[in-house]
Amino acid sequence: MVFFDWVGRRCIESLFYVIDLTYFLLRALSVWQPQRHVANRAVYSVFLDQLIMHGINAIAIISFLAVVVGISIASQLVYIIVSITGAKDLIEILARLVLSEAGPLITGVVMVGRSCSGIAVDLGNTKIAGEIEPLQYLGINVDDYFVLPRIVSIVISQVILALYFSAIMLMFGMFFSVMIYDLSAQESLKELLNLVTLDSLFRFMLKNILFGLIVGTVACFHGLSVTNSPTEVSEQMHKAVVLSIVFLFLVDSYFIIYTL
Amino acid sequence: MSNSTVKTLVAADEAIPSSTEKHLSFPVLSCQLQDSELTCLVGPHRSQLRAYLLMLAGISKPVQGKVEVLGQQVCQLDQAAWQKFRSQIGYLSGTSPLLSAQHALMNVMLPLLYHVNLSFRETADKARTLLAELDCHFEATMFPAQLNSYQRAQLALARALILDPSLLIMDVPFNDLGAKERHKMAELLGKYKSSRAVCMIGGLQYPRFLQQHANQIIFISEQKVLIFKGWKAFVESEDAEVQILLSVF
Numbered sequence: 001m002v003f004f005d006w007v008g009r010r011c012i013e014s015l016f017y018v019i020d021l022t023y024f025l026l027r028a029l030s031v032w033q034p035q036r037h038v039a040n041r042a043v044y045s046v047f048l049d050q051l052i053m054h055g056i057n058a059i060a061i062i063s064f065l066a067v068v069v070g071i072s073i074a075s076q077l078v079y080i081i082v083s084i085t086g087a088k089d090l091i092e093i094l095a096r097l098v099l100s101e102a103g104p105l106i107t108g109v110v111m112v113g114r115s116c117s118g119i120a121v122d123l124g125n126t127k128i129a130g131e132i133e134p135l136q137y138l139g140i141n142v143d144d145y146f147v148l149p150r151i152v153s154i155v156i157s158q159v160i161l162a163l164y165f166s167a168i169m170l171m172f173g174m175f176f177s178v179m180i181y182d183l184s185a186q187e188s189l190k191e192l193l194n195l196v197t198l199d200s201l202f203r204f205m206l207k208n209i210l211f212g213l214i215v216g217t218v219a220c221f222h223g224l225s226v227t228n229s230p231t232e233v234s235e236q237m238h239k240a241v242v243l244s245i246v247f248l249f250l251v252d253s254y255f256i257i258y259t260l
Numbered sequence: 261m262s263n264s265t266v267k268t269l270v271a272a273d274e275a276i277p278s279s280t281e282k283h284l285s286f287p288v289l290s291c292q293l294q295d296s297e298l299t300c301l302v303g304p305h306r307s308q309l310r311a312y313l314l315m316l317a318g319i320s321k322p323v324q325g326k327v328e329v330l331g332q333q334v335c336q337l338d339q340a341a342w343q344k345f346r347s348q349i350g351y352l353s354g355t356s357p358l359l360s361a362q363h364a365l366m367n368v369m370l371p372l373l374y375h376v377n378l379s380f381r382e383t384a385d386k387a388r389t390l391l392a393e394l395d396c397h398f399e400a401t402m403f404p405a406q407l408n409s410y411q412r413a414q415l416a417l418a419r420a421l422i423l424d425p426s427l428l429i430m431d432v433p434f435n436d437l438g439a440k441e442r443h444k445m446a447e448l449l450g451k452y453k454s455s456r457a458v459c460m461i462g463g464l465q466y467p468r469f470l471q472q473h474a475n476q477i478i479f480i481s482e483q484k485v486l487i488f489k490g491w492k493a494f495v496e497s498e499d500a501e502v503q504i505l506l507s508v509f
Contacts, residue, residue, distance in 0.1 A: 042373035045366075045373070122361070126360070130357065131359050131360060134351055134416075135370070137429075138347070138420070139347040139349075139371070139375060
């Protein structure tokens with residue numbers, strides 16, 4: 001009985017958490033009202049800072065991971081596929097795995113490790129230090145200045161980095177396959193491009209936008225959930241990282257079921 | 261100045277502030293804050309004074325009575341109107357720091373960039389001019405953590421004044437300042453008081469400032485609110501609670 005009680009309570013807590021998180025995101029998005037300047041310069045400068053921090057500064061690690069994962073996954077795949085089917089489905093399986101799974105997911109995990117934790121700690125410390133309150137009193141909206149630029153920059157970074165990651169990973173995967181199995185590079189590329197349909201591209205973009213929204217929203221939500229103790233910063237950061245990863249895999253599972 | 265030409269910027273009528281401090285009782289306050297005048301809230305409880313300050317600043321709503329700030333009742337404003345309204349009120353806190361992730365110039369520019377659609381260059385020029393007026397002798401690209409407490413206080417004042425507000429609210433402006441720095445800060449505050457209404461708490465750490473500039477001193481305790489016309493009337497008060505408070509300083 002105690003066990004079911006515990007499970008029930010956890011389910012209700014999780015439901016309320018998702019409602020809180022959705023409300024937080026909708027409230028942040030609602031600052032874009034018709035009377036507001038679209039390019040508010042204060043918000044724009046934060047957005048650029050965040051885009052550099054979470055997008056441009058992540059290019060090096062994403063490139064490295066794309067090359068390494070491209071070669072390692074390709075080598076395993078090539079071995080398995082060739083031993084089962086011969087080389088004929090190699091490119092299709094590689095493209096499907098990279099475009100619909102590995103690219104968005106690995107980029108998402110990197111974003112969680114780099115940006116989600118960074119944003120949660122940054123906002124948590126800013127709140128603890130009392131830096132937010134005087135700005136609110138000067139009429140600066142917290143959602144507008146602190147939350148929205150971070151979420152939007154994470155979404156843009158996730159989409160572009162996932163695209164970049166997938167391209168590099170596919171390129172190295174193909175290069176590896178061509179080198180080992182004497183496939184025609186031109187043929188393989190043509191076959192690969194044929195596999196990229198509008199529908200698959202739309203799914204890829206949608207998935208990455210959702211991933212970005214999850215990482216950005218969870219990070220800001222937990223960063224601003226810090227109330228008055230410095231110990232809460234690390235606590236909220238851990239929660240943000242763990243829950244972001246859980247949500248990423250949940251959304252990913254939904255997409256897998258949807259695309260099967 | 262005759263009473264007919266004095267502009268009332270804040271009017272509180274039988275108002276009680278909202279507060280999370282449930283163990284304190286809050287007596288009703290009726291007062292007016294007028295243009296070119298400095299009002300100081302004094303009393304034994306810091307959190308109680310802060311609740312009244314936030315109410316007079318239009319930041320929190322009264323739980324009872326009416327408060328009109330710049331001719332508007334705060335509880336009737338929607339989000340957009342509230343933001344516009346806030347841009348007319350400067351806020352300086354001696355305890356809450358500047359944005360540590362932004363350099364000094366950006367900290368000062370921020371309210372102007374957010375509320376006024378000016379270019380970066382125009383905004384930066386305006387901020388630099390204000391910093392020069394406030395006699396700031398440090399690199400504008402330094403971060404708040406690299407500055408001393410007086411320089412940070414100067415920056416906080418510049419940030420509060422950048423939108424040229426008609427009402428300036430100060431929450432312990434002399435916090436963390438040494439004697440010499442307090443004197444310099446008092447000179448700056450006295451200079452900027454002439455064109456706006458100023459309401460502050462925390463002036464008792466530097467009585468000379470109140471002696472020179474305070475036009476109104478509002479004493480607030482759990483039992484009563486007493487309003488004095490200047491420092492002389494305040495120190496000459498025979499009220500026991502006022503005398504106890506003065507003896508502490």
